[in-house]
Amino acid sequence: MKKSFQQYRTHLCHELGLKDVGQKVSLCGWVQSKRDHGGLLFVDLRDREGVTQVVFHPDKDPVLFASAKQIKDEFVIKVVGVVVERPAGTKNAAIPTGEIELEAENLEILNPSLPLPFNLDESIENEELRLSFRFLDLRRKKLLNSLKLRHQVTYVVREYLTSKGFLEIETPILSKSTPEGARDFLVPSRLSPGKFYALPQAPQQYKQLLMVAGIDKYFQIARCFRDEDLRSDRQPEFTQIDIEASFVVVDDILQWVEEMIQQIFSKVLGIELSLPFARITYKQALDLYGSDKPDLRIAWQIQDVGEVFENTEFKIFREVLARGGVIKALNAKQASPVVGPTGIAELEELAKSMGAKGLAYIRIEDKEWKSPIVKFFSMEERKKLENVLGIEPADLILFSAGPWDQACQVLGKVRLQLAEMTRSVPSNEWKFVWVTDFPLFEYSPLEQKWNSVHHPFTRPCQEDIGKLDSGRYDEIRALAYDIVLNGVELGGGSIRIHEKELQEKIFSILGIDKERQKLLFGHLLKAFQYGAPPHGGIALGLDRFVMLLSGAETIRDVIAFPKNRHGVDLLTQSPSEVDFQQLKELHIKLAFPSLDSRLRQEPEIEP
Ligand code: ASP
Numbered sequence: 390m391k392k393s394f395q396q397y398r399t400h401l402c403h404e405l406g407l408k409d410v411g412q413k414v415s416l417c418g419w420v421q422s423k424r425d426h427g428g429l430l431f432v433d434l435r436d437r438e439g440v441t442q443v444v445f446h447p448d449k450d451p452v453l454f455a456s457a458k459q460i461k462d463e464f465v466i467k468v469v470g471v472v473v474e475r476p477a478g479t480k481n482a483a484i485p486t487g488e489i490e491l492e493a494e495n496l497e498i499l500n501p502s503l504p505l506p507f508n509l510d511e512s513i514e515n516e517e518l519r520l521s522f523r524f525l526d527l528r529r530k531k532l533l534n535s536l537k538l539r540h541q542v543t544y545v546v547r548e549y550l551t552s553k554g555f556l557e558i559e560t561p562i563l564s565k566s567t568p569e570g571a572r573d574f575l576v577p578s579r580l581s582p583g584k585f586y587a588l589p590q591a592p593q594q595y596k597q598l599l600m601v602a603g604i605d606k607y608f609q610i611a612r613c614f615r616d617e618d619l620r621s622d623r624q625p626e627f628t629q630i631d632i633e634a635s636f637v638v639v640d641d642i643l644q645w646v647e648e649m650i651q652q653i654f655s656k657v658l659g660i661e662l663s664l665p666f667a668r669i670t671y672k673q674a675l676d677l678y679g680s681d682k683p684d685l686r687i688a689w690q691i692q693d694v695g696e697v698f699e700n701t702e703f704k705i706f707r708e709v710l711a712r713g714g715v716i717k718a719l720n721a722k723q724a725s726p727v728v729g730p731t732g733i734a735e736l737e738e739l740a741k742s743m744g745a746k747g748l749a750y751i752r753i754e755d756k757e758w759k760s761p762i763v764k765f766f767s768m769e770e771r772k773k774l775e776n777v778l779g780i781e782p783a784d785l786i787l788f789s790a791g792p793w794d795q796a797c798q799v800l801g802k803v804r805l806q807l808a809e810m811t812r813s814v815p816s817n818e819w820k821f822v823w824v825t826d827f828p829l830f831e832y833s834p835l836e837q838k839w840n841s842v843h844h845p846f847t848r849p850c851q852e853d854i855g856k857l858d859s860g861r862y863d864e865i866r867a868l869a870y871d872i873v874l875n876g877v878e879l880g881g882g883s884i885r886i887h888e889k890e891l892q893e894k895i896f897s898i899l900g901i902d903k904e905r906q907k908l909l910f911g912h913l914l915k916a917f918q919y920g921a922p923p924h925g926g927i928a929l930g931l932d933r934f935v936m937l938l939s940g941a942e943t944i945r946d947v948i949a950f951p952k953n954r955h956g957v958d959l960l961t962q963s964p965s966e967v968d969f970q971q972l973k974e975l976h977i978k979l980a981f982p983s984l985d986s987r988l989r990q991e992p993e994i995e996p
Pocket of ligand 1: 590591592595882883926
């Protein structure tokens with residue numbers, strides 16, 4: 390192609406090398422730095438892809454040199470020049486263009502820049518400042534790389550799912566409230582006074598309706614909205630890789646997702662994962678790891694030591710067992726010398742914050758068992774415990790006694806904290822695990838009602854369907870699955886209910902009466918009467934996934950324009966107040982106007 394220097398650029402800033410020496414080229418970008426070396430001016434010119442060094446000679450063209458002196462950091466410039474090899478001793482092996490430089494012949498300042506509020510090369514603690522200048526923050530390499538990685542991930546997702554026959558279909562953003570367990574964002578309707586759209590918490594019902602429509606295999610890189618209090622890895626709007634398919638069983642979905650993740654790792658990170666991923670049931674996950682999102686990078690497992698203490702004289706254990714509770718123990722191998730009494734006190738605090746009365750422990754020092762409770766154990770109990778837990782010198786044993794779920798969860802948290810304290814979490818391992826057989830319902834003592842563990846469209850296990858009529862709701866397992874990576878829940882899904890009667894029954898158990906069922910889910914119940922195929926699906930959180938892949942510490946670092954912890958976009962200052970007129974058109978009157986909007990309220994007397 391013939392190059393024209395009328396156009397902005399002939400190359401990008403990462404492209405030029407020894408092969409281009411002698412060529413006349415033109416580059417555009419930002420001034421990353423300017424250095425004055427013995428009369429010569431060096432400029433590092435940066436674009437999205439890389440950096441090229443540009444050199445200005447004072448004696449070749451004094452006018453050009455004078456204008457080069459004007460430029461400052463982050464000015465946008467266009468340089469036309471000739472590629473030359475850098476003199477020996479000045480080459481830079483760290484960058485792809487490090488063997489050459491551009492001898493400038495022409496410089497155009499396309500736009501100047503104010504001095505930056507922060508340095509793009511350094512890591513900046515002040516995230517609020519970064520977010521309010523996000524367009525500059527995104528010029529930093531780390532964030533740019535996250536966005537590139539994110540793009541590559543979605544590219545592979547599209548490529549893989551398309552190859553398997555999935556169609557990418559968009560579903561409405563202005564939609565109807567769908568119960569995914571969070572608060573909805575509502576959008577008032579101007580055309581239907583007093584009515585509201587809800588922003589989708591997930592495209593759940595739409596994707597099921599697409600199955601009824603015969604779409605067979607659907608996916609979407611879907612934006613979801615949940616009005617929750619924000620934690621470090623939550624955003625009010627986030628993105629899911631949303632998948633649904635007809636005529637599938639659990640294994641079909643699991644296999645597609647495994648292959649998709651395998652391809653992402655291979656194509657984006659160059660890491661080959663072996664399939665299939667580990668699978669454990671919800672019950673096993675709690676029993677062994679004290680969590681439904683177990684971090685399998687940590688080797689320690691929780692054990693049940695109820696049998697050891699079945700006839701114990703130790704009052705606390707005896708009473709827990711008598712009440713139908715369990716005694717769980719964790720042997721943190723070799724942790725005793727590292728953790729010490731202050732560490733144990735910290736762990737005890739953690740256990741108490743979770744409702745435990747305390748945290749019994751044994752520190753094994755050489756052969757000696759140091760513990761406030763061992764004196765209550767018989768010789769036989771000690772022997773059995775030693776065998777069951779494989780106790781050796783330097784081990785640290787922790788106990789939790791109480792109701793099953795609480796005892797497991799306490800040791801689950803202790804396990805994670807201990808692993809951090811003893812630095813036993815390998816940083817370069819990728820441990821995937823499927824957690825299956827979740828309970829369908831959980832009882833909320835606060836609301837005094839049963840709620841869905843996943844969502845109300847989840848199908849009960851076939852063997853447990855009979856229990857729906859017997860009222861043994863806590864024993865019903867769901868055909869639901871979560872995928873967990875290194876202790877982080879990446880996503881979850883289920884086989885769905887496709888029969889009207891079964892769906893109505895579940896709604897009723899959840900306390901949704903017939904009238905509300907019709908109001909909230911009439912469309913789905915209607916659709917189920919017109920040949921709804923058996924179907925199932927899953928959704929994976931894209932932000933969290935990319936966060937893990939890129940090693941970012943928060944999901945804000947993998948989202949171009951995230952909200953801060955208070956749900957505010959500091960760059961655009963959204964949410965913001967709106968004009969009285971806008972509210973009026975929406976048929977809305979503020980009950981608690983803020984000072985600003987009060988000033989803008991309708992005048993008392995119309996002129
Ligand atoms: N809609 C569910 C969610 O957002 C995922 C699914 O069941 O496919 O968590």
